[in-house]
Amino acid sequence: MSQYRAIRGMVDVLPDETPLWQMLEQTARDVLAAHGYAEIRTPIVESTELFARSIGEVTDIVEKEMYSFPDRNDDSLSLRPEGTASTVRAAVQHNLIQSPQRVWYMGPMFRYERPQKGRQRQFHQLGVETFGVAGPEQDAELLLMCRQWWTRLGINDVLTLELNTIGSPEARASYKAALTDYLRDHFDSLDEDSQRRLDTNPLRILDSKSVTTQAILDDAPSMAEYLDEESQRHHERLCQLLDMAGLTYTSNPRLVRGLDYYNKTVFEWTTDKLGAQATVCGGGRYDMMVGQFGGKATPASGFAAGLERLVLLMQTLNLDAIAAPDLYIVSSDENAFGQAMLEADRIRVEFPGLGVVQHLGGGSFKSQFKRADKSGAAWAMVFGAEEMVSGKVTLKALRANEEQMTLSREELDVFLGQLEQLTNEY
């Protein structure tokens, strides 16, 4: 074994997995484009303060998960743990929010967590952010767009939308006070984590994993009693739009999300197929953040999906993608190899939709065919001694049960045209 290993929690995606990743990413790009969302690319490193202020000083991410370091100028920088802060920073910096915006980003995020299935230290998110629409129709559009993505991936049936509203900052503050009062009376029965959070971030206690804490919460005051009228109307209209679209959801009054910046709508898409790492996508509204970053007060809402968890889910459902060439070209000797190389080159120009792999490194026909088979190619294309004389080529089906064919160049082009069309239908 080599002396170097990848850093703990940072994972290599190997060639047999990348086709599934690419399919996931391409499907996302297609769905986003179909909804009028444009890509934004921000740096992976930002000032530590940017994340601390927006995500919240007393959140798990900022308290213990950030990769922060002083640069050579002694400025504190951090690898981004999520994408919303950077996107808002860029939107304010470049005046993007003068009119409504719909943007997305995709890329690596970094959090120092305990690595396990579906939880890494470098992981990948697809994030979507929208600016300028205050109404619930924006939230509805985001959720419908998610559903389209899940449907194209074939995972819609195993995902549940959990929905909640956490109201205005004022409503949340009075609810926070009431919840804190109630929980203080039960302090000794709370789990250790929740005891610690009572003074720093009591709302996070709502999603505590401890069974005893959850039992105490059964009689706790509920957010609904403290909700402001506007947030309530917002939520009712959102539910109405989702109902109209036939998008079913589960109301989860204890859903609060781990980041401080949300208000009104919050949601998570969860699955029971991935064990403890059940949330594949989460988001909500964050109407205060743009103003907090020095921009003109602008409503905003968005979500982020975890790509590793989506890949795991698709693998669990056997929805694997494979990338196999259409043609694998074998040749009998140096002379035939040269001819085959020119022909491969020509085919790639004239039939750009086809995947054409030429065997390199020589060897017997038998060993070349073994490699052709292993490549997953549909057809082997043979340049042997006979073909050199006749000027024709032989095609052997490697997957389907079809007759071997020896074709002239004209016949070959007709065949390749049909093959290309067939390939493009998938």
Ligand code: ATP
């Ligand atoms: P969790 O509760 O699982 O820690 P989170 O609330 O911290 O998730 P968000 O910050 O909302 O997660 O990020 C959105 C999505 O990104 C998550 O729903 C998840 O799919 C994915 N994600 C978050 N952290 C990780 C990680 N360490 N490894 C892999 N995926 C992650």
Ligand code: MG
């Ligand atoms: Mg987390």
